[in-house]
Amino acid sequence: MNKQDLTNKIIEEMPPISKNRAKQTLELIVSTISEALSKGERVTLSGFGTFYIAQRQARRGTNPRTKEPITIPAASIPKFRPGKDLNKIAK
Numbered sequence: 001m002n003k004q005d006l007t008n009k010i011i012e013e014m015p016p017i018s019k020n021r022a023k024q025t026l027e028l029i030v031s032t033i034s035e036a037l038s039k040g041e042r043v044t045l046s047g048f049g050t051f052y053i054a055q056r057q058a059r060r061g062t063n064p065r066t067k068e069p070i071t072i073p074a075a076s077i078p079k080f081r082p083g084k085d086l087n088k089i090a091k
Contacts, residue, residue, distance in 0.1 A: 003026060003030075006026055007019065007022045007023050007026055008022075010022040010025065010026065033051055036051075037051060037052070037053055037078050040053055045083070046083065047083050047084070047085035047086070048082070048083050048085070048086055049080055049081055049082040049083040049086055050080070050081045050083070051078065051079070051080050052078075052079055052080075052081070053076050053077070053078055053079070054076070054077055054078075054079045055074065055075075055076055056074060056075045056076070056077055057074055058071060058072060058073050058074040059071075059072050060072070
């Protein structure tokens with residue numbers, strides 16, 4: 001499922017809503033979650049899960065082309081932890 005499929009599902013479930021409005025709504029949700037994560041905030045959707053930023057430590061790696069050791073810098077990465085209800089569906 002992709003953004004277009006989600007937009008179509010919104011239109012299906014809420015018939016009076018236009019395609020443009022459904023697309024704007026989905027974009028607003030995604031951008032709001034992204035903005036909160038960029039500020040270091042957690043976003044928790046009860047029953048669905050939590051989006052958060054995790055810190056990845058710097059580590060040693062190998063350049064695949066030259067086989068020389070390199071240092072991969074520390075990074076902040078977005079992560080998702082599913083909620084109880086979502087975990088029940090997946091099992």
